[in-house]
Amino acid sequence: MIDFKVDELTHQDLGQMQMYVNYYDRYEIVEGEDPTIGILMCKQSDEALVELTLPKDANIYAREYKLYLPDKKLLQEKLRQWLEGSGTSVSE
Numbered sequence: 237m238i239d240f241k242v243d244e245l246t247h248q249d250l251g252q253m254q255m256y257v258n259y260y261d262r263y264e265i266v267e268g269e270d271p272t273i274g275i276l277m278c279k280q281s282d283e284a285l286v287e288l289t290l291p292k293d294a295n296i297y298a299r300e301y302k303l304y305l306p307d308k309k310l311l312q313e314k315l316r317q318w319l320e321g322s323g324t325s326v327s328e
Contacts, residue, residue, distance in 0.1 A: 237274050244280035245298050250289040253296050277301045 237256055241249055253274040260272045274296035281300045290296055305311065 237272060239274070239276050240301070241276060241278040243278070245276060245278040245282055245285060247285060247289045249276055249278070250286060250296065250298065254290065254294065257294075257296060271295050273297070275299070 237253065237260070239249070239253055239256075253276055257272045257274040265272065272295065274294075276296070276298040278298060278300060281298045286296075286298050306314075
């Protein structure tokens with residue numbers, strides 16, 4: 237699930253996403269599927285707020301968005317770094 241917010245992140249936004257993820261995992265997920273991931277894209281994020289609001293095992297991530305896209309090569313490199321950091325294999 238992805239939710240775009242036009243303002244800075246609030247604990248209400250995190251709670252709302254947690255509710256959506258919990259609902260989907262309890263009532264909609266099909267056997268064999270991985271747990272639902274919640275992504276909040278917001279104008280301004282606060283890591284301390286995220287850490288204090290969500291449980292440690294929450295599968296919810298909050299990130300700031302930019303109003304422009306970086307150069308394609310830079311974007312590809314950042315994606316590659318993120319995938320390698322998460323343990324996901326990267327192939328061309």
